[in-house]
Amino acid sequence: MGKKADKELIIGGIRTDQRLPDQMRDVEMEVGVITSSNGSAKVSFGKTTAIASVHGPRSLFPKFLQESTTGIMRCRYNMAPFSVDDRKSPGPDRRSTELSKVIRQSFQPTLMLEDYPKATVDTFIEVIEADGSTRVTGINALSLALASAGIPMKDLVAACSVGKIDDTLIVDLNGLEDNNSESDVAVAMMPRKNIVTLLQMDGVLTKEEFMTLLNTAKKSCNKIFEQQQATLMEKYKGDE
Amino acid sequence: MKREIVLPGDEMDERKGRKLGNGVYEEDGKVFSRFLGMTKVSENEVNVIPLSGVYMPKLSDRIIGIIDEVEISGWFVDINSPYSGFLPISEAVEEFVDLNRTDLSRYFDIGDAILCRISRLTKNKNVQLSMRDFESRKLRGGTVIKVTPTKIPRIIGKEGSMITLIKTKTKCEITAGQNGLIWIRGEDKGKAIEAILTIERESHTFGLTEKIEKMLGQEEDDTGKSMSDPDNWADKKIQSTDE
Numbered sequence: 449m450g451k452k453a454d455k456e457l458i459i460g461g462i463r464t465d466q467r468l469p470d471q472m473r474d475v476e477m478e479v480g481v482i483t484s485s486n487g488s489a490k491v492s493f494g495k496t497t498a499i500a501s502v503h504g505p506r507s508l509f510p511k512f513l514q515e516s517t518t519g520i521m522r523c524r525y526n527m528a529p530f531s532v533d534d535r536k537s538p539g540p541d542r543r544s545t546e547l548s549k550v551i552r553q554s555f556q557p558t559l560m561l562e563d564y565p566k567a568t569v570d571t572f573i574e575v576i577e578a579d580g581s582t583r584v585t586g587i588n589a590l591s592l593a594l595a596s597a598g599i600p601m602k603d604l605v606a607a608c609s610v611g612k613i614d615d616t617l618i619v620d621l622n623g624l625e626d627n628n629s630e631s632d633v634a635v636a637m638m639p640r641k642n643i644v645t646l647l648q649m650d651g652v653l654t655k656e657e658f659m660t661l662l663n664t665a666k667k668s669c670n671k672i673f674e675q676q677q678a679t680l681m682e683k684y685k686g687d688e
Numbered sequence: 689m690k691r692e693i694v695l696p697g698d699e700m701d702e703r704k705g706r707k708l709g710n711g712v713y714e715e716d717g718k719v720f721s722r723f724l725g726m727t728k729v730s731e732n733e734v735n736v737i738p739l740s741g742v743y744m745p746k747l748s749d750r751i752i753g754i755i756d757e758v759e760i761s762g763w764f765v766d767i768n769s770p771y772s773g774f775l776p777i778s779e780a781v782e783e784f785v786d787l788n789r790t791d792l793s794r795y796f797d798i799g800d801a802i803l804c805r806i807s808r809l810t811k812n813k814n815v816q817l818s819m820r821d822f823e824s825r826k827l828r829g830g831t832v833i834k835v836t837p838t839k840i841p842r843i844i845g846k847e848g849s850m851i852t853l854i855k856t857k858t859k860c861e862i863t864a865g866q867n868g869l870i871w872i873r874g875e876d877k878g879k880a881i882e883a884i885l886t887i888e889r890e891s892h893t894f895g896l897t898e899k900i901e902k903m904l905g906q907e908e909d910d911t912g913k914s915m916s917d918p919d920n921w922a923d924k925k926i927q928s929t930d931e
Contacts, residue, residue, distance in 0.1 A: 598741025600722035603697030
């Protein structure tokens with residue numbers, strides 16, 4: 449969300465990158481990109497690319513963080529300095545700390561870590577190219593990485609972003625749209641259980657607009673989920 | 689019995705009064721997978737065997753451990769798992785040991801590989817190890833390699849067929865621990881390591897035994913990058929315990 453753009457972002461129902469309002473960018477997924485981790489994945493939405501890696505379950509220190517009845521999950525979301533137009537100063541800041549927290553929370557309902565007392569699953573999301581919707585790209589990558597690391601889960605998590613520009617409801621905002629939208633909503637969900645695990649909104653929407661957007665987001669999540677399934681199957685099916 | 693690959697949250701079947709095995713959970717009478725894994729469904733049990741993941745200690749598993757720390761009355765052992773095991777001296781040494789005078793590193797020192805058994809396991813994963821049986825011993829010399837723990841049964845084969853094949857073809861001593869560590873000693877261990885890593889990589893394919901047999905039958909290794917050369921071990925998580 450931000451100020452009004454200098455030029456029109458939607459002309460005749462076509463967005464700046466030639467997409468229709470309810471059209472996603474090209475999504476690419478790859479599993480097993482980091483060999484030294486237990487599981488990893490890379491997901492791109494157009495020009496936005498995030499790499500997620502999972503280490504563990506492994507023993508957790510310092511000891512006071514340990515939970516004796518369940519394992520815990522820790523998450524770090526980080527944007528590379530070269531991922532944006534103006535160099536981002538490296539290291540955690542207010543924004544990435546918040547995103548780390550909401551991403552961790554969006555996986556809490558799906559993870560089943562009670563078999564791993566005192567242990568931790570450490571997850572890392574590295575955004576190497578940012579062009580809007582980085583948090584949902586990170587969530588999609590992390591979902592694949594957790595599955596390939598053999599972490600028990602109730603369901604995969606799929607995420608997408610939706611928003612509103614010039615009274616048009618749109619799906620999968622890019623960087624330009626993100627900065628100039630009237631409102632944007634990030635949604636993550638467990639598609640088969642129909643449970644929404646992340647719902648963040650910026651800006652102003654009417655109740656009707658919001659409900660429409662949420663339904664569009666769910667539909668898009670299901671599309672992404674199908675691609676996640678196909679990617680994992682492709683990777684592990686082998687020559688059978 | 690049909691086998692197929694499932695993803696976390698995939699619906700497997702109605703429960704139909706069957707026992708819930710490993711890697712599954714139940715919701716509204718339906719059984720779902722917890723893991724990315726292979727199904728193993730029989731008439732009285734539903735299981736999913738994960739394709740990847742860390743080793744979780746199980747009671748009376750025979751495992752290979754690496755000594756991590758020498759304590760006053762025992763050793764902490766790295767068992768390739770989120771939890772470390774403790775081997776008390778009474779479970780390891782037959783003779784009387786005066787704890788006031790003896791430094792336990794004379795029996796096992798940091799970095800030594802041992803073959804042992806999980807003798808006790810509490811709910812919050814305190815692992816106690818024991819060497820009080822005939823097979824348990826210190827693994828002298830040789831090399832310890834790390835593979836995915838869920839693939840150990842494939843490496844051992846039906847009633848040990850696969851591992852016996854490698855043993856006879858390469859004339860190596862090989863011991864596989866349930867925790868994914870494999871100890872190999874012998875002249876031709878490079879070839880044995882290569883065979884084991886091939887099995888790990890292609891564990892889900894059919895006709896693997898024939899492939900390994902053919903591979904080990906060849907006199908000369910023509911892959912160029914031979915595993916007999918220690919320089920090529922670094923990226924394969926291989927740790928030499930040669931003394």
